[in-house]
Amino acid sequence: MWRRSLSAGCRCFGFGSIGAKRRGQFHSLHTCSPPALPVGRITALQALEFWKKHFEESGVTEPDLSSHYIVAHSLGGKTIESLEQRKLTEFLSREKTEQIWKLCTKRLSRMPVQYVIQEWDFRDLTLTMRPPVFIPRPETEELVELVLTDLKNKPSSGDTVQTCLEVGCGSGAVSLSLLSSCPQLQVVALDRSQEAVELTKENASRLKLQDRIQIHHLDFMTEADEACSRCSPVSVLVSNPPYLFSDDVKTLEPEILRFEDPFALDGGSDGLTVIKQILTVAPKILSDRGGIYLEVDPRHPPLIQQWVEANVAELRYVETRPDINSRPRFCVLQKKQRELDVK
Amino acid sequence: MLKCGDMLVSRWLRLRSLCNRVCPHTRREERKGLLWRRTLIGHQFTGTLASSRPCHSDVGDLYQNECIQRYLQQLMQEYRYICQRLELPHISEADRRALIKKHTELLPLADVFTDIEEALKDQQEVSSLLLGSVGAKDEDKQLTELLKEEEAQISCKVLTLRKNLVKALVPIDPLDSSNVLLEVMAGRTTGGDICQQFTREMFDMYRGYAWFKNWDFEVYNYTPAEYGGLHHAAVRIAGIDVYKHLKHEGGTHRVQRIPEVGLSSRMQRIHTGTMTVIVLPQPVELDLHIDPKDLRIDTFRSRGAGGQSVNTTDSAVRVVHLPTGTVAECQQSRSQLQNRDTAMRMLRARLYQSMMGEEIKHRQTVRKQQVGERSQSDRIRTYNFSQDRVTDHRTGHVARDIKEFMRGGGALDNLISDVLENEEKQALLELVENRGNGRDLTNPD
Numbered sequence: 001m002w003r004r005s006l007s008a009g010c011r012c013f014g015f016g017s018i019g020a021k022r023r024g025q026f027h028s029l030h031t032c033s034p035p036a037l038p039v040g041r042i043t044a045l046q047a048l049e050f051w052k053k054h055f056e057e058s059g060v061t062e063p064d065l066s067s068h069y070i071v072a073h074s075l076g077g078k079t080i081e082s083l084e085q086r087k088l089t090e091f092l093s094r095e096k097t098e099q100i101w102k103l104c105t106k107r108l109s110r111m112p113v114q115y116v117i118q119e120w121d122f123r124d125l126t127l128t129m130r131p132p133v134f135i136p137r138p139e140t141e142e143l144v145e146l147v148l149t150d151l152k153n154k155p156s157s158g159d160t161v162q163t164c165l166e167v168g169c170g171s172g173a174v175s176l177s178l179l180s181s182c183p184q185l186q187v188v189a190l191d192r193s194q195e196a197v198e199l200t201k202e203n204a205s206r207l208k209l210q211d212r213i214q215i216h217h218l219d220f221m222t223e224a225d226e227a228c229s230r231c232s233p234v235s236v237l238v239s240n241p242p243y244l245f246s247d248d249v250k251t252l253e254p255e256i257l258r259f260e261d262p263f264a265l266d267g268g269s270d271g272l273t274v275i276k277q278i279l280t281v282a283p284k285i286l287s288d289r290g291g292i293y294l295e296v297d298p299r300h301p302p303l304i305q306q307w308v309e310a311n312v313a314e315l316r317y318v319e320t321r322p323d324i325n326s327r328p329r330f331c332v333l334q335k336k337q338r339e340l341d342v343k
Numbered sequence: 344m345l346k347c348g349d350m351l352v353s354r355w356l357r358l359r360s361l362c363n364r365v366c367p368h369t370r371r372e373e374r375k376g377l378l379w380r381r382t383l384i385g386h387q388f389t390g391t392l393a394s395s396r397p398c399h400s401d402v403g404d405l406y407q408n409e410c411i412q413r414y415l416q417q418l419m420q421e422y423r424y425i426c427q428r429l430e431l432p433h434i435s436e437a438d439r440r441a442l443i444k445k446h447t448e449l450l451p452l453a454d455v456f457t458d459i460e461e462a463l464k465d466q467q468e469v470s471s472l473l474l475g476s477v478g479a480k481d482e483d484k485q486l487t488e489l490l491k492e493e494e495a496q497i498s499c500k501v502l503t504l505r506k507n508l509v510k511a512l513v514p515i516d517p518l519d520s521s522n523v524l525l526e527v528m529a530g531r532t533t534g535g536d537i538c539q540q541f542t543r544e545m546f547d548m549y550r551g552y553a554w555f556k557n558w559d560f561e562v563y564n565y566t567p568a569e570y571g572g573l574h575h576a577a578v579r580i581a582g583i584d585v586y587k588h589l590k591h592e593g594g595t596h597r598v599q600r601i602p603e604v605g606l607s608s609r610m611q612r613i614h615t616g617t618m619t620v621i622v623l624p625q626p627v628e629l630d631l632h633i634d635p636k637d638l639r640i641d642t643f644r645s646r647g648a649g650g651q652s653v654n655t656t657d658s659a660v661r662v663v664h665l666p667t668g669t670v671a672e673c674q675q676s677r678s679q680l681q682n683r684d685t686a687m688r689m690l691r692a693r694l695y696q697s698m699m700g701e702e703i704k705h706r707q708t709v710r711k712q713q714v715g716e717r718s719q720s721d722r723i724r725t726y727n728f729s730q731d732r733v734t735d736h737r738t739g740h741v742a743r744d745i746k747e748f749m750r751g752g753g754a755l756d757n758l759i760s761d762v763l764e765n766e767e768k769q770a771l772l773e774l775v776e777n778r779g780n781g782r783d784l785t786n787p788d
Binding site for chain 1: 571644649651654677678
């Protein structure tokens with residue numbers, strides 16, 4: 001079960017329509033009832049305009065995009081542009097209008113769009129999304145790119161089957177992207193959240209990748225040995241572990257605070273708790289010269305490098321790579337080749 | 344008793360021998376009022392060209408053109424000269440190589456020429472026989488019919504051969520088989536959104552055309568305007584000979600209508616608007632090397648550390664090539680990485696166009712000098728919804744049933760074929776006129 005954080009600074013809206021589970025959970029500082037359904041018939045374009053304005057007035061972030069993606073999804077498209085002109089200008093049925101209103105009302109509570117429409121795209125895949133499982137960030141698309149580049153450059157690739165371990169798979173974005181691009185790859189994925197394990201299994205089935213992935217409900221912090229036993233030496237360890245500083249978690253926007261699993265975000269006071277655990281255990285899981293790919297906070301790379309050099313002799317810090325915004329975001333390490341014992 | 348066929352054959356042989364006696368009577372034929380024209384190689388043929396299929400104006404018709412005739416003559420002269428030179432005993436290796444190269448280039452043309460000569464000879468024989476059989480008796484009527492048929496066939500063959508000859512002269516655009524980046528942009532009007540509505544319809548039309556031609560239609564960028572109109576969009580179209588078919592779509596398209604939806608529909612008057620189409624050939628990826636250091640990539644950038652601390656649906660990417668200032672942006676996909684890849688492809692196409700730009704500009708300048716100034720703002724085509732017709736101003740081609748036309752199917756394809764043929768003609772005329780100006784043909788190099 002995940003904790004819902006209700007800090008005093010958090011503004012809450014009380015809506016009857018969201019569901020019994022939530023009733024009584026929120027006290028409303030500013031009660032706003034959701035906008036009523038329109039009296040006459042309207043077109044999709046009109047619905048778009050209406051909700052964009054309403055989101056703006058209600059302080060909902062990215063009002064234009066929110067409206068855009070929800071209306072498009074209701075009409076069966078990923079984007080408004082992909083839809084026929086006709087569909088946008090003809091009158092919506094009562095059911096369709098109700099559906100749009102229902103979804104947009106959810107967004108009024110600051111539920112992330114990805115949870116509202118229950119899906120999102122990651123690289124070339126479309127994945128199901130469900131609270132509280134962590135929503136993949138754009139930066140993580142680049143993490144997959146790094147792993148793929150190295151996998152393709154490895155001399156052994158092509159003949160042998162390679163295995164990859166993902167710690168903290170969430171919705172399965174990273175694992176499934178790797179599988180989708182590498183027919184030779186097998187993946188073992190772990191997550192401490194039962195919901196995440198379920199969701200990854202669901203996405204794997206939908207993408208017909210279930211045969212090459214094993215998903216285990218394990219907490220890498222407390223069950224590392226169990227994790228090691230579940231996978232024979234892997235050539236790649238990849239993770240987007242919780243890396244936020246505990247203090248920073250308190251200041252996150254409602255989209256994250258109210259809906260996403262805090263355990264997927266909080267990396268302890270220095271954000272390095274889970275990262276250090278991964279790096280400590282890695283030598284036991286990796287084959288020689290196996291690679292580690294981590295997504296981290298921009299402040300982490302030099303700290304990680306120092307720490308590894310002082311504490312994990314079997315690992316070599318290879319490089320730091322930037323994300324699309326030029327922030328240092330990815331750490332690449334490697335397990336050193338074991339020296340032969342000469343006795 | 345001879346069989347029917349044998350009878351015909353024996354008559355044919357008899358008439359053929361008659362032919363040699365009939366031939367010299369050309370004066371009589373002229374006085375009969377038949378139309379005769381001199382061809383390049385001195386043969387004569389009837390003016391009553393028996394075409395078994397309807398000809399719509401195409402490059403082949405340029406055969407009659409004086410410049411073309413002169414050009415063909417020049418080429419054949421060149422060919423004969425080369426053949427003579429190659430016969431000479433004392434000729435250097437370098438010269439021989441050069442001559443052989445030119446010979447190989449001209450050989451296909453020379454072959455068609457020879458074929459035409461042969462066909463004309465046959466035709467003359469048949470014509471003579473026919474003339475000789477004027478006023479023939481009944482039993483010869485069947486033979487006359489056969490002869491007429493044969494003459495028609497040969498005429499057709501000659502026509503086709505001549506068209507092929509001319510077509511072979513048309514300069515080939517090496518970019519014809521390329522894929523393209525097609526962009527549509529709404530024009531400006533004083534009020535209302537007629538331009539944006541029209542741009543959206545044009546976008547749909549090209550999407551329909553891509554489907555019709557079995558091409559791949561990949562949207563790179565789409566910036567909608569209000570009320571369902573389109574501000575601008577960029578699409579990659581891939582397939583066979585895409586650039587060849589779409590290159591002449593570039594330019595300003597004009598619309599005239601009484602708008603049905605949008606702001607303008609309140610006033611029931613005929614409105615005019617414009618939109619612009621730009622077609623860029625898309626290069627093979629390898630041709631262009633872009634240094635990552637020369638690029639600035641703009642994406643949604645949060646104030647804090649980004650990453651896990653932010654939830655966003657803003658995946659738009661803009662790529663700027665700093666040295667040239669070329670920009671490409673994309674927000675087509677929900678995935679930021681996909682948008683970045685698409686923006687990069689668009690950037691490459693634009694950079695390539697800049698690279699090629701110099702060459703294209705030169706060609707256009709030469710063309711303008713020949714054909715006369717036509718500024719960018721002149722519309723190439725008008726879509727008149729009120730009068731239900733589409734008019735292309737380069738060829739005068741008029742298409743009806745504008746609703747059908749805007750589906751981007753056969754009607755558009757016909758118009759495009761027409762424009763293509765017209766442009767081929769222009770290109771060829773330009774070529775022969777240039778060649779005709781001061782080139783020394785007795786000294787091929």
